[in-house]
Amino acid sequence: MSDVQTQPEPRSVLVTGGNRGIGLAIARAFAAQGDKVAVTVRTMCDMPDGILAVQADVTDSASLDAAFAEVEKAHGPVTVVVANAGITKDQLLMRMSEDEFTSVIDTNLTGAYRTVKRAITGMVRKKTGRVILISSVSGLYGAPGQFNYSASKAGLVGMARSLTRELGSRGITANVVAPGFIRTEMTDALGEDKKREYLANVPAKRFAEADEVARVVTWIAGPDAAYISGAVIPVDGGLGMGH
Numbered sequence: 001m002s003d004v005q006t007q008p009e010p011r012s013v014l015v016t017g018g019n020r021g022i023g024l025a026i027a028r029a030f031a032a033q034g035d036k037v038a039v040t041v042r043t044m045c046d047m048p049d050g051i052l053a054v055q056a057d058v059t060d061s062a063s064l065d066a067a068f069a070e071v072e073k074a075h076g077p078v079t080v081v082v083a084n085a086g087i088t089k090d091q092l093l094m095r096m097s098e099d100e101f102t103s104v105i106d107t108n109l110t111g112a113y114r115t116v117k118r119a120i121t122g123m124v125r126k127k128t129g130r131v132i133l134i135s136s137v138s139g140l141y142g143a144p145g146q147f148n149y150s151a152s153k154a155g156l157v158g159m160a161r162s163l164t165r166e167l168g169s170r171g172i173t174a175n176v177v178a179p180g181f182i183r184t185e186m187t188d189a190l191g192e193d194k195k196r197e198y199l200a201n202v203p204a205k206r207f208a209e210a211d212e213v214a215r216v217v218t219w220i221a222g223p224d225a226a227y228i229s230g231a232v233i234p235v236d237g238g239l240g241m242g243h
């Protein structure tokens with residue numbers, strides 16, 4: 001028998017690193033469909049109407065815990081969490097310092113651990129939840145200069161799949177969205193030569209907009225995707241095909 005859910009009530013959604021880039025686009029997309037949306041920011045700032053900003057750094061469990069408590073008070077238990085906060089510190093391995101390695105892991109991978117661990121308590125209690133981890137084509141395909149970043153993003157796949165096996169029977173799904181080149185401050189920082197070089201390998205021959213990632217995230221968090229868990233969904237114009 002079908003166990004497909006009908007369109008849920010507005011849910012309490014939390015997106016980490018939601019003050020700009022892909023995180024902000026994801027937050028806007030959830031808000032546009034009527035969900036109660038909060039984003040973590042490191043520095044308090046004005047957010048668009050309908051989006052609550054809470055202060056947290058994903059490298060600091062106590063600040064995340066306080067942010068979740070604030071969101072729970074305002075919107076109820078978080079049933080959709082998007083671990084989006086991420087950084088790059090690109091460097092060839094031969095020159096990569098231990099700090100460049102561990103700080104990227106601490107934000108991108110351990111930050112996702114801290115976020116998801118805090119989120120699932122409420123999800124288990126409510127017997128429903130959507131965990132979405134924002135990975136990268138680099139985590140699957142590899143990229144020179146991204147030994148640290150690729151490792152952190154590949155680790156998210158293991159997390160989603162382990163969580164699926166742990167909590168799949170509790171109405172909770174965990175999926176990975178793996179963007180390719182999306183126009184944000186992160187990719188603006190690449191030089192023009194680098195951008196041209198990357199673009200040459202993208203079958204779609206263009207960078208994507210953050211909204212194109214956001215629409216996939218809201219879909220994977222929605223009722224039509226209730227039976228999808230442990231999946232890696234690329235949004236990369238074909239760049240990572242088969243990885």
Ligand code: NDP
Pocket residue numbers: 016017018019020021022023040041042043056057058059084085086087107134135136137178179180181182183184185186187
């Ligand atoms: P941006 O650099 O534009 O934004 C990164 C966000 O993460 C910011 O909100 C930033 O906050 C936040 N952040 C960074 N470190 C921390 C931290 N310690 N605690 C809390 N928040 C933090 O990046 P994008 O929007 O481009 O990227 C978003 C996600 O998508 C990242 O995980 C990235 O790896 C991934 N991605 C991006 C791609 C792209 O082409 N742009 C491709 C593939 C994956 P603050 O403003 O305070 O710095």
